[in-house]
Amino acid sequence: MENALIYMALAAVFGLFMAWGIGANDVANAMATSIGSRAITVKQALLVAGIFEFSGAVLAGGEVTSTIRKGIIDASSLGPTPELLVYGMLAALLSAGLWLLIASQRGWPVSTTHSIVGAIIGFAIVGIGVDSVQWGKVASIVGSWVASPLIAGIFAFLIFNSVQWLILSRPDPLERARRYVPFYIFLAVFMLSLVTMFKGLKHVGLELDVLECYIIAVACGIVVAVIGRFFIMRIQPNRKAEKRFSYFTVERVFAVLMVVTACAMAFAHGSNDVANAIGPVAAVISIAQEGALTQESPVSIWILLFGGLGIVIGLATFGRHVIATVGSKITHLTPSRGFAAELAAATTIVVASGTGIPISTTHTLVGAVLGVGMARGISAIDLGVVGRIFLSWFITIPAGAILAIIFFYILKLSFG
Amino acid sequence: MPNYISKMFGASPVAPMQEHMETCFKAARELVALFEHAIDGEWDKAVESRQRIVELEQEADELKKQIRGQLPKSLFMPVPREDLLNLLWAQDQIANKARDVSGLVIGRRMKIPIRLRQDFLNYVSRNADAAKKARKSVRELDELYETGFRGAEADFVEALVEELDQIENDTDEMQAKVREELFAIEKDLPPVDVMFLYRVIELTGEVGDMAERIGRRLELLLSH
Numbered sequence: 001m002e003n004a005l006i007y008m009a010l011a012a013v014f015g016l017f018m019a020w021g022i023g024a025n026d027v028a029n030a031m032a033t034s035i036g037s038r039a040i041t042v043k044q045a046l047l048v049a050g051i052f053e054f055s056g057a058v059l060a061g062g063e064v065t066s067t068i069r070k071g072i073i074d075a076s077s078l079g080p081t082p083e084l085l086v087y088g089m090l091a092a093l094l095s096a097g098l099w100l101l102i103a104s105q106r107g108w109p110v111s112t113t114h115s116i117v118g119a120i121i122g123f124a125i126v127g128i129g130v131d132s133v134q135w136g137k138v139a140s141i142v143g144s145w146v147a148s149p150l151i152a153g154i155f156a157f158l159i160f161n162s163v164q165w166l167i168l169s170r171p172d173p174l175e176r177a178r179r180y181v182p183f184y185i186f187l188a189v190f191m192l193s194l195v196t197m198f199k200g201l202k203h204v205g206l207e208l209d210v211l212e213c214y215i216i217a218v219a220c221g222i223v224v225a226v227i228g229r230f231f232i233m234r235i236q237p238n239r240k241a242e243k244r245f246s247y248f249t250v251e252r253v254f255a256v257l258m259v260v261t262a263c264a265m266a267f268a269h270g271s272n273d274v275a276n277a278i279g280p281v282a283a284v285i286s287i288a289q290e291g292a293l294t295q296e297s298p299v300s301i302w303i304l305l306f307g308g309l310g311i312v313i314g315l316a317t318f319g320r321h322v323i324a325t326v327g328s329k330i331t332h333l334t335p336s337r338g339f340a341a342e343l344a345a346a347t348t349i350v351v352a353s354g355t356g357i358p359i360s361t362t363h364t365l366v367g368a369v370l371g372v373g374m375a376r377g378i379s380a381i382d383l384g385v386v387g388r389i390f391l392s393w394f395i396t397i398p399a400g401a402i403l404a405i406i407f408f409y410i411l412k413l414s415f416g
Numbered sequence: 417m418p419n420y421i422s423k424m425f426g427a428s429p430v431a432p433m434q435e436h437m438e439t440c441f442k443a444a445r446e447l448v449a450l451f452e453h454a455i456d457g458e459w460d461k462a463v464e465s466r467q468r469i470v471e472l473e474q475e476a477d478e479l480k481k482q483i484r485g486q487l488p489k490s491l492f493m494p495v496p497r498e499d500l501l502n503l504l505w506a507q508d509q510i511a512n513k514a515r516d517v518s519g520l521v522i523g524r525r526m527k528i529p530i531r532l533r534q535d536f537l538n539y540v541s542r543n544a545d546a547a548k549k550a551r552k553s554v555r556e557l558d559e560l561y562e563t564g565f566r567g568a569e570a571d572f573v574e575a576l577v578e579e580l581d582q583i584e585n586d587t588d589e590m591q592a593k594v595r596e597e598l599f600a601i602e603k604d605l606p607p608v609d610v611m612f613l614y615r616v617i618e619l620t621g622e623v624g625d626m627a628e629r630i631g632r633r634l635e636l637l638l639s640h
Binding site: 032033109164168169170171173245246247333334336362365366369370373375376377378379380381382383384385386389 | 420421422423424425426427428429430487488490491492493494495558559561562563564565566567568569570
C-alpha cells in the first residue's frame with residue numbers, strides 16, 4: 001500500500017496521544033474512590049495504577065480492541081479502497097482526542113469510549129456508507145451503555161447490603177470485619193482472574209481449559225486473601241480514634257480490601273479503555289501491512305503493550321497532579337463504601353472487556369456509587385452532577401461523529 | 417480535567433450538624449451558670465454568661481444557615497432532607513430558648529425567691545441534662561450514617577433516646593413542683609415579678625422539650 005509507513009506512523013502518534021490522555025485524565029476517575037477514602041496515598045495510587053492499568057491493557061484489552069478495530073465497521077464493504085478506513089480511523093482518533101480536549105477544558109463530563117465509538121460510526125456513515133456500520137453490534141454497544149451502570153449499581157447495592165448485614169449492623173463489627181473481609185478479597189481476585197483467563201490470555205499465547213481457569217482463579221483468590229488476612233490481623237484497635245468514631249478500626253480493615261479493589265479498578269480500566277486509543281491504531285496497522293482488515297488475525301500483543309505504555313506515560317506525567325486534586329475532594333466515601341463501589345464496577349467492566357464491549361468506566365463507577373447510595377451508604381450524592389454525567393453522552397456521540405467526518409475529508413483530500 | 421466522580425459527592429451534613437448541636441448544648445449549659453450567678457446576686461458574672469449565650473446562639477445560627485445552604489434539593493441522601501432539617505431546627509431551638517430565658521433574667525435582674533432556689537436550680541440543670549443527652553445522641557449521627565441507620569448502632573441510639581425521654585419526664589415533674597411552690601408564695605411577691613417567673617419557668621422547660629424533640633427526630637431517621 002502506498003504511504004503505508006506514513007499511515008502507521010500517524011496512527012502510532014495519534015494513538016499514543018490518546019493513550020497518554022487516558023492515562024493523564026481518565027485514570028483519576030478510576031482511582032478517585034480509593035484515594036478519597038484514604039485507603040492509599042497518591043504515590044501508592046500511581047504505582048498501583050501504573051502496574052494494573054498496564055497489565056489490564058495487555059492481558060485483557062484484546063477483545064475490546066478487536067471490537068473497535070473491526071467490530072463496528074464491516075470491512076468487507078470497503079472493497080477496493082481500504083485507504084478509506086485508514087483515513088477514517090485516523091480521523092476517529094483525532095476527533096476523539098480533540099473532543100476530549102475541548103470537553104475537559106470546558107469541564108464537561110465526557111467519556112473516551114463514547115467519543116471514539118461516535119467518531120467511528122460518524123466517519124463510516126458518511127465516508128463509506130450507512131450499510132458499512134454493523135448496526136446490530138452498535139445497538140448492543142449502546143445498550144450496554146445503559147446496562148453497565150445499572151448492573152454495576154445492582155451489584156454494588158447487593159455487596160454493600162451484605163457488608164451491612166454481615167459486619168456493620170452487628171454489635172461486634174471489628175471481629176466480623178476481620179473474619180469476612182478476606183472473603184471479599186477472595187471474591188474480587190477470583191472474579192478478575194477468572195474473566196481475564198477466559199478471555200484475555202489467548203493474546204499472550206496461553207491456552208487454558210475451563211477447569212484450569214477455575215483452579216487457577218481460586219488459587220489466586222486464596223493467595224491474595226491470605227496475604228490480606230495477614231495485614232488485617234496486624235491492625236490494632238485505635239481506642240483514642242474510636243472514641244470519636246467507633247468504626248475507625250473497622251474502616252481500617254476495609255482499607256486493606258480497598259487496596260485490592262483499587263488494583264481491580266485500575267486493571268478493569270486498562271482492559272476496557274486501552275482499546276479506545278489503540279483499537280483504531282490496530283485497524284490502521286493491519287490495513288497498512290496487509291492491505292485489508294482481516295477478520296481472523298487477533299490483535300497483536302505489541303499493540304497492546306504500546307497502548308499500556310501510553311497510559312502509564314500519561315499517568316507518570318500528569319496523573320499525579322490530577323489524582324492528588326481528586327483525592328482531596330472526596331472525603332465522605334469511607335473504605336467500606338468505596339470498596340463496594342469499586343468491586344461492583346470493576347467486575348462489570350472486566351466482564352464487558354471479556355465480551356469485547358466498550359463501555360464507559362466512569363459511567364459504570366457512577367452507577368456503582370449510586371447503588372451504594374441506594375443502600376443508604378453515602379451521606380450525600382448530588383443528583384444534578386449525576387444527571388449531567390449521564391446526559392453527556394447524548395452530546396458526545398454526535399460531536400465525535402461530526403468532528404470525525406471533518407477530519408476524514410481533510411485526510412482524504414491530503415492523501416487522496 | 418475536573419473529576420466527575422468526586423464532583424458527584426455533596427458535602428456531608430453530619431459533622432456540621434454535630435458541631436451545631438455542640439454549640440446549642442453549650443448555650444443550655446451556660447444557662448445553668450447564669451442562674452447560679454443570678455441567685456448568688458453576682459450580676460456581673462451573670463451578664464457575662466448572658467453574653468456567652470448570645471454569642472453561642474449567633475454561632476449556632478450561622479452554622480444552621482451554612483448547613484441549610486449545603487443541602488440543596490438535588491441531593492440524594494440516606495435520610496429525607498426534611499427530617500434532617502427538622503432535626504436541625506429542634507437543635508437550634510435549644511440555643512434560642514436559652515437566649516430567651518437569659519434575656520428575661522438579665523433584663524429584669526430577676527430574683528428567684530429563696531424557697532424556690534434549690535428546686536429551681538435542680539430544674540434548670542435537669543433541662544441542661546436533657547440537652548446533654550440530646551448532644552450524646554446527635555454525636556452518634558456519624559455512626560448511624562456508617563451503619564446505614566440499622567442494626568446494633570440503631571438500637572443503641574434508640575436506647576439513648578429512651579433515656580432522653582426519661583430526663584424530659586423528670587423536668588416535667590420538676591416544673592410542676594416549682595410552679596406549685598411559686599403558687600404557694602405568689603401572693604407575697606410583686607405580681608409582675610410573679611408573672612415573669614412563671615414565664616421563665618415555662619421557657620426553661622422548653623429547653624427540655626426541644627431536647628426531647630431531637631430524640632423524636634432521631635427516631636424518625638431510624639424508622640426509614
